Each structure stands twice: as structure tokens, then as C-alpha cells.
Amino acid sequence: MSARMLLDALSMDCRRVGLVGTADAQRLLPGRSVVRDQDVDASPPGSLDALVYHALERLPDPLGLLTRHRPKLRTGGVALASFANAGHHGHLLGLLAGEAHIEPELTRNAVVRLLLDAGYFPASWQAEVSPMAEPAWRTLQPLLAGMRLDPARARLDLEATGLLVRASPWPDAAGPDGTTPVEPMTFAVCVNDEGQLRADLLSSPCLGPGTPHEVLAFRDCRSAAEGLNAGLRRARHRRVVCLHQDVYLPRDWDRRFLARLAEAEARFGPVGVAGVYGVRREAAKVVRAGRVLDRERALLEPEPMPARVDCLDELLLAADKDAGLAFDPALGWHFYGADLCLQAQARGLACVALDAPCWHHSRSVGLPADFGPSAAAFARKWRARLPIATSCVVIEADGAMRLS
Secondary structure (H helix, E strand, O other): OOHHHHHHOOOOOOOEEEEEOOOOHHHHOOOOEEEEHHHHHHOOOOOEEEEEEOOHHHOOOHHHHHHHHHHHEEEEEEEEEEEEEOOOHHHHHHHHHOOOOOOOOEOHHHHHHHHHHHOEEEEEEEEEEOOOOHHHHHHHHHHHHHOOOOHHHHHHHHOEEEEEEEEEEOOOOOOOOOOOOOOOOEEEEEEOOHHHHHHOHHHOHHHOOOOOOEEEEEEOOOOHHHHHHHHHHHOOOOEEEEEOOOEEOOOOHHHHHHHHHHHHHHHHOOEEEEEOEEEEEEOOEEEEEEEEEEOOEEEEOOOOOOEEOOEEOOOEEEEEOOOOOOOOHHHOOOOHHHHHHHHHHHOOOEEEEOOOOOEEOOOOOOOOOOHHHHHHHHHHHOHHHOOEEOOOEEEOOOOOEEEO
16 A cells, blocks of 8 residues: 555644654655654654554564554544555465465454554554456355355455554553563353464463463353353363453453453442443443454444443453353353343342453354344343343343344
């Protein structure tokens, strides 16, 4: 992506700009104050309206640059970065033919992880496109289906030669002091895709070499409850985080989560279930709380956190193994998180959404066929509590389901 296109994406209120990795700054940014490359490090905190990175894949230590520069942005400031896309179909077809020579490039997924680890939310994307020939596209579709990839989303990435991402820093991204000891936790996950497990959850920095945490993976489960209840029983540690295989936890996520959990316990008393995204119903209104990157969408809800909620999204649920809570196998693969939250509330325990951002890198689109039967079973079980809102649907007083 050209430097011109990158700089055209800047809004007019970005008057003082940190520019890294491109020449001719004054020509490309007339009338603006520009701080170049190594001088960005010397800028006072909060002094820049924007940070612009051209050809991110060619910069030395991009994670270090993004992390060091982030405090230089003012409140409401943005970062923009362009990069050549290693996932372009020309590279893929060249590899299959044994002829490709890929220069240093990045994929969209690699840049998402990079930005999250540096304390940013990717908010929007633009692409330079080189369309794929229809015969090649038809040939690839069975492969994509076998990988459970959504064809429309996959084609967007396959046809992008270069990508531009606009990112917003999250407040207090650094979290607690990195020297503070971390309480060991157990992470329990049901697995049906080993590649996705390795690429997402197991690539999380807090679960890498030397981690104090335990990871329990359960395969060939007939329901979410089968694996996650086994995790609760077998966990070596008091706190058990039950999550999806397609969740990526950014750098220092464990420290941030534990610090925010302590805040919630001080405010709300004993916590039965904690998560990162949840909802509660207030009359006819559904109030959402959380900050999560869901696929390519940044969900940045305005509700202050920690927030007391009725139900938490099942992408991540944390419970005390000694609290006596258990997942219900009758619910299959859906509504088991909402059910656990309602169990906790029936015991006088709080359910809370915490400010601990992560990435839900789901490949699925829409509601699967088995969602309806799980909803019906959940509605029967909690008939006396209806209506109930979850992160994606509302079960009304008569048991009818609608999107929330």
C-alpha cells in the first residue's frame, strides 16, 4: 500500500503526526507537524494526534515500536499501519506451484495479534485488491469449506495485496505492574481443531514457555459441559478459565484479568462467574459490557467496568472450582455460559464482565443448526426467570427467541 494512500486515511484533525518508515513526509503531509522515525521516541507523552507506520513488515521490532510509541498518543489519538499481505492468493498459488518467493510480509491475523499485544484495538481495515480469477476461486472453495472458513471473509483476505489498519489504543493497556507475581490459573478448553488451538489459544503469550498456568484440553466431547466439567474437577488451581480454542489472550492478559477480578470482588462481593463480555436486561433494554475483538469487529461498549451482568459470552468464563457450579450437558454447545451465570446468581454470587480485552478469532458466521434446540432446553430450565438476554439473543417470557 502506497504511503500516499496511508496518509490520505488521516483525518484533518490530526495535526501533529508521528511518521515511521516512509520518506517525503513534508511533501505528503503539508501543513502538519511531522515527527520522524527515531524522534517519535523523544516526543512527550500525549503529544501526538496520530502514529503512522508505512510497510510495517519491514520495520525492525514492530511490537517494540508500537509499544514504546503508544503513550505518545493523546486521548482519542489513532495509529495507522500499512503492510503487504502474505495471505494474497498470488503467494498461495505460487507456493503450490513451487515458484513463490515471499518477501518479508505479514498476514492480517499476525497484525491483529501484534496490535493487541501492543495495547491497540484494530478498528477498521482498507485493502488494495488484486481480484482472483474465477477458475482459481472455484478450485479453492472445497479447501476453504474443509477448513471451516467463511468464503466471503476468506476471499477478502485472498484478494488483498496490501492492507491498512486503523487502530485505537485501549485505556490503561499496560495493566498492572509486570513484576507483580501472577496467581496460577487453570485454562480448560474443548478442542475439535488442533491447528486453531495452536494458532490462537496456545500462541497466547501468557500460556507460552515458562507459564505458571495449567492448560487442560479435552477432545471428542459430546457437549461443552463434558469437557469443561472435567476441567473443573481436574484443575490444580482454584481459578479455572473455561474458554474457546479460537481465543487469543494478548500479552499480560493474565495480570490484567486478575487485577480487574480483584476490583470486581471489592465492589460486588463474591464473584461466581467472570468473563470479558456480558449483558444484562433493564426493562426492555439490553445493556452490553465489555471490550473484545470479535473476528474483525471491535466491540467497545461504553458501560463502565467491572460491570455486573446477567449473562456472559461463552468465549471466556472464569469460575472458582470450589464454588460448586457445574455446566449442564443438556444444553449441548450453546447457552451453557448463561446457565452457569444464572446458577451463580441463584446462590447470591455476582456475575461480572471485566476489562481484559482479548480476540475471539471465530471462523463461524451466523447461528448453527443446533442453536435452536439448546435455546429451547435453556428456556424450559429457566422458565421462571424469563425473559433473559444473552450476548446474541433474547429469550422472551413466552420462550420465543429473537436476536438481541
